[in-house]
Amino acid sequence: MIIGVPKEIKNNENRVGMTPSGVQEMTRRGHVVYVQSSAGANSGFTDKVYTAAGAKILPTIEEVYAIADMIVKVKEPISSEYALVRKGQLVFTYFHFASSEPLTKAMIDSGAVCCAYETVERKDRSLPLLTPMSEVAGRMATQEGCYFLERPRGGKGKLMGGVPGVKPAKVFVIGAGVVGTAAARTAAGMGADVTICDISLPRLAYLADVMPRNVKTLMSSEYNIREELKTADLVVGSVLVPGAKAPKLVTREMLSLMEPGSVLVDVAIDQGGCFETSHATTHEEPTYYVDGILHYCVANIPGAVPYTSTLALTNATLPYAIQLADKGWRKACAESEELRKGLNVVEGKVVYKEVAEAWDLPFEPLEW
DSSP, X not given: OEEEEOOOOSTTOXXXXXOHXXXXXXXXXXXXXXXXXXXXXXXXXXXXXXXXXXXXXXXXXXXXXXXXXXXXXXXXXXXXXXXXXXXXXXEEEOOXXXXXXXXXXXXXXXXXXXXXXXXXXXXXSOOTTTHHHHHHHHHHHHHHHHHHTSGGGTSOOOOXXXXXXXXXOEEEEEOOSHHHHHHHHHHHHTTOEXXXXXXXXXXXXXXXXXXXXXXXXXXXXHHHHHHHHTTOXXXXXXXXXXXXXXXXXXXXXXXXXXXXXXXXXXXXXXXXXXXXXXXXXXXXXXXXXXXXXXXXXXXXXXXXXXXXXXXXXXXXXXXXXXXXHHHOHHHHHHHOHHHHTTEEEETTEEOSHHHXXXXXXXBOOXXX
């Protein structure tokens, strides 16, 4: 199979879809890999290293899309890429269709086969291709929240861990999945007073056992969220419904409960955000205020640490990319339920229920 790895062109997206190690594994299996020139530069991988691993370098993104049977990316195609995606071409990347109607309709019109990292799912309901980036995003949510709590950055001027005689900052994490757990653990390591909430009592019981003593667990409800917002300095939203829009758990009216200069970090922004006042931002302009509350809603948080993120992502995606390349998408997805759940849009049809529901489109499941 001919595999294309284009350079990411989303704002400040520094990751790349495949490492030189991944290229070497693909070429060893007889596949041909074309990498766009400088695609890996911001992740620390030069064209020379890719060439040594067996890749062929192409100068433009147009050439990569034109020649490849399968495109391996990190982020969803943006508007300037829509016309490059071809009928029957397999695109393997993060799509988050439920957060973008134009993207969904563009991929329907393209006739391509869209396999989304975020909906590849194991029998135990875990999301193996979302997990590594969720780990990164969770840690960074706290890291960035801490930074923007500083007064020169627009926050209320609180130190996460406090000092002797001064209480630490209060961190409230909504959602106790991979992102929320990583965010809470990082905040706890900084010495903050942390509360994490979720609707799953078994999950809360588990976290109560394994988390440090400065992390408290709380059953999620509108009442409890309102009470926590009154004293929270940093709120991390980390709610996920696979493939679907995130629920809006913090409304604009609730912002009036918070102190000015408090910080909201919405890690769920890729799926539309879990705060009513959220809209996607970039690393270039990451924050904005609503009613005195600082919002950080960067849609590609792990792109800020591309070396770590690219290695972690390829570790997870490569085994699946190999299956797709070795067998072709039809056979690979027929034999693997995990990969089959990654299919969102196939040759003009929406085959993932939650995406169809998000935009009121016909749901046309594939027959195998």
